[in-house]
Amino acid sequence: MTQERRTFGSVRTLPSGRFQARYRDRSGRMHSAPHTFRTEAQANRYLASMQTDLDRGTWLDPQKAKTLFEDLALAWSDSRPNLRPTTAATYGSYLSRYILPYFTGTQADQITSETIRAWHGWVSALPRYPKKEGTPEAAAESKPKQPISRNTVAKAYRILRSIMEVAVDDEIIARNPCRLHGVASERSPEQRVATAEEVIQISEAMPERYRAMVLVAAYGGLRLGELCALRRHRIDFNKATIRVVEQVTQPDSKTLVCGPPKTEAGVRTVTMPPEVMAALKDHMKKFAEPGKNGLVFTAPQGGYIRRSNFYRRAWLPAVEKANLTGLRFHDLRHTHATLAVAIGVDIRTLMKRMGHASPRAALIYQHAQSDEIVATGFSKVIAEAKLAAAKTAAKEARANLRAV
Secondary structure (H helix, E strand, O other): OOEEEOOOOEEEEOOOOOEEEEEEOOOOOEEEOOOOEOOHHHHHHHHHHHHHHHHHOOOOOOOHHHOEHHHHHHHHHHOOOOOOHHHHHHHHHHHHHHHHHHHOOOEHHHOOHHHHHHHHHHHHOOEOOOOOOOOHHHHOOOOOOOEOOHHHHHHHHHHHHHHHHHHHHOOOOOOOOOOOOOOOOOOOOOOOOOOHHHHHHHHHHOOHHHHHHHHHHHHHOOOHHHHHHOEHHHEEOOOOEEEEOOEEEOOOOOOOEEEOOOOHHHOEEEEOOHHHHHHHHHHHHHOOOOOOOOEOOOOOOOOOOOHHHHHHHHHHHHHHHOOOOOOOOOHHHHHHHHHHHHOOOOHHHHHHHHOOOOHHHHHHHHHHHHHHHHHHHHHHHHHHHHHHHHHHHHHHHHHHHHHO
């Protein structure tokens, strides 16, 4: 068994006749090539490439490259210690259902762009509602399975891409293999906007304990979670204002968490119309919890409102009764913004009322309303043209009669 010394690393001949290349990194740690070579020249070229990578600062520890994907996911999760409970629960759900089943046991250096494309095809074909063994649904295999939505796939892809980016930052892999084009973007559903008349209809169709809540959402722009967390001492009837400081989130089907809004801009004071404050005062006499810290809007049995129960027992029956099927409670927030722009509210004021951290979201309503204003303007032009044409025709008719 012979061994040749080089300026960088060493090559030795194994009993099999193949060649092994070894070298030390900048810290002095010894590394062996991941495989042996058929010729000594091949081994020397490998060492030359390792030396170049070390000189350029692009060298990666081959042992790190063997890191399992589940360890990458754990490192990614640990790098986000301050996630909101709902966000953490969402990430955990996506990881356990859409990512870990495919990649668990896979080494980082085995995840290539081709691997990512194969995963994307696999996840895109997953059923939207997985069937559990032993259930009637599992027996009905003849029914076609509806795949998960494009938006769900996009969210899963963004999480996977973020995990692999951590692997790049930790110098486990050289570059992120998530290089698919156009799969990370979501298609947002068209926003539904209710008219002022429809707000009244849906409010009257709701159970009495939730009618004022509809009005506060439509004319104050509060989110459902903010309404569920609202307490008596946050309302100032003298100034006709509501102070938004907290919101209730539901990270899973059982847990309710009360905490601050998502952004600092979410903490705000909203001035309400007198009509809404009157409805709110009447509501508090009948349904709010006692004490200055009592909840303003509660479940029928008391305590925080659960989103799923609220939708199933109150909201959905009400929208059906009002012939507004498809309207979501969150659409009342869109309604608030659109109505505000229609009466001339500027973008800065709208941002403050809505709790937007940037003007981007507020400008969406500005653009939508501007287009409506253009259409209304054209309609006015058409109406004036028709009126002028009618006057001209009448004038000509009178002139013809005189000529006869």
